[in-house]
Amino acid sequence: MRGVWSIPVSTLLLVNEAHPLAEEPPAEELLPVDSRFPEVKLHVRAKVMLDQLLTAAGGRGAVLPVSGYRPRREQEMIWADALAEHGTAFTQTYVARPGCSEHQTGLAVDLGENVPDVDFLCPSFPETGACGRLRRLAAGYGFVLRYPRGKEKVTGIGYEPWHFRYVGWPHARLMEERGLVLEEYLDWLRSFPEQGPHLNYRAAGRNFEVYHVPAARLEGLEARLPSHIPCQCSQTNGEGVVLTLWRDAG
Numbered sequence: 001m002r003g004v005w006s007i008p009v010s011t012l013l014l015v016n017e018a019h020p021l022a023e024e025p026p027a028e029e030l031l032p033v034d035s036r037f038p039e040v041k042l043h044v045r046a047k048v049m050l051d052q053l054l055t056a057a058g059g060r061g062a063v064l065p066v067s068g069y070r071p072r073r074e075q076e077m078i079w080a081d082a083l084a085e086h087g088t089a090f091t092q093t094y095v096a097r098p099g100c101s102e103h104q105t106g107l108a109v110d111l112g113e114n115v116p117d118v119d120f121l122c123p124s125f126p127e128t129g130a131c132g133r134l135r136r137l138a139a140g141y142g143f144v145l146r147y148p149r150g151k152e153k154v155t156g157i158g159y160e161p162w163h164f165r166y167v168g169w170p171h172a173r174l175m176e177e178r179g180l181v182l183e184e185y186l187d188w189l190r191s192f193p194e195q196g197p198h199l200n201y202r203a204a205g206r207n208f209e210v211y212h213v214p215a216a217r218l219e220g221l222e223a224r225l226p227s228h229i230p231c232q233c234s235q236t237n238g239e240g241v242v243l244t245l246w247r248d249a250g
């Protein structure tokens with residue numbers, strides 16, 4: 001496999017009820033999060049960063065990966081089981097419709113406190129101990145709490161303290177600082193078009209430059225990118241792409 005950082009991955013892909021996922025990640029880019037739970041897989045980039053986050057939070061053993069990548073077929077079964085077991089209101093609050101689940105991207109992971117009988121749909125994830133530390137450190141490793149309290153109307157999903165989404169750096173930090181969920185963050189980034197002015201953000205000794213290119217302007221984009229600056233291009237799922245330039249500190 002090529003280096004983790006050279007595999008292009010659209011970390012800002014928006015997947016929700018209005019934005020179903022068109023294409024699932026290639027199987028060879030999905031890896032088990034933990035050798036003890038080989039069935040819980042993530043995109044390799046998210047896996048590497050989750051490893052670092054778990055180590056930093058002192059969470060190995062105390063925090064378990066409960067669910068990672070799910071193919072559409074599995075989401076269909078979860079949806080049907082939840083409906084049968086818990087009814088419509090619960091299912092619509094905590095389970096994404098098949099085709100509209102972030103878990104199908106390989107960039108989302110449900111984590112749970114290591115307790116007997118971990119609940120698969122709603123694992124316990126307290127704000128204290130290793131879980132609390134992980135939550136506070138998550139943004140530094142590119143993860144956000146995707147369905148926070150108070151944003152239920154925007155995300156369409158109830159508060160889920162266990163569901164973390166890898167969006168990458170510096171986006172996780174920016175989203176946390178500004179209190180934005182992915183829907184709101186992508187809306188905000190659209191106010192930084194390619195023609196300028198771009199979003200400039202300084203963090204961890206780098207100067208990041210971020211801007212949005214609408215679908216109608218994608219032709220010839222590669223030729224318009226600066227050739228000497230590391231650049232990440234993320235699809236957003238139907239509304240253009242976000243470019244992130246990693247400039248040196250200056």
Ligand SMILES: [Zn+2]
Nearest residue numbers: 108109110163
């Ligand atoms: Zn989840």
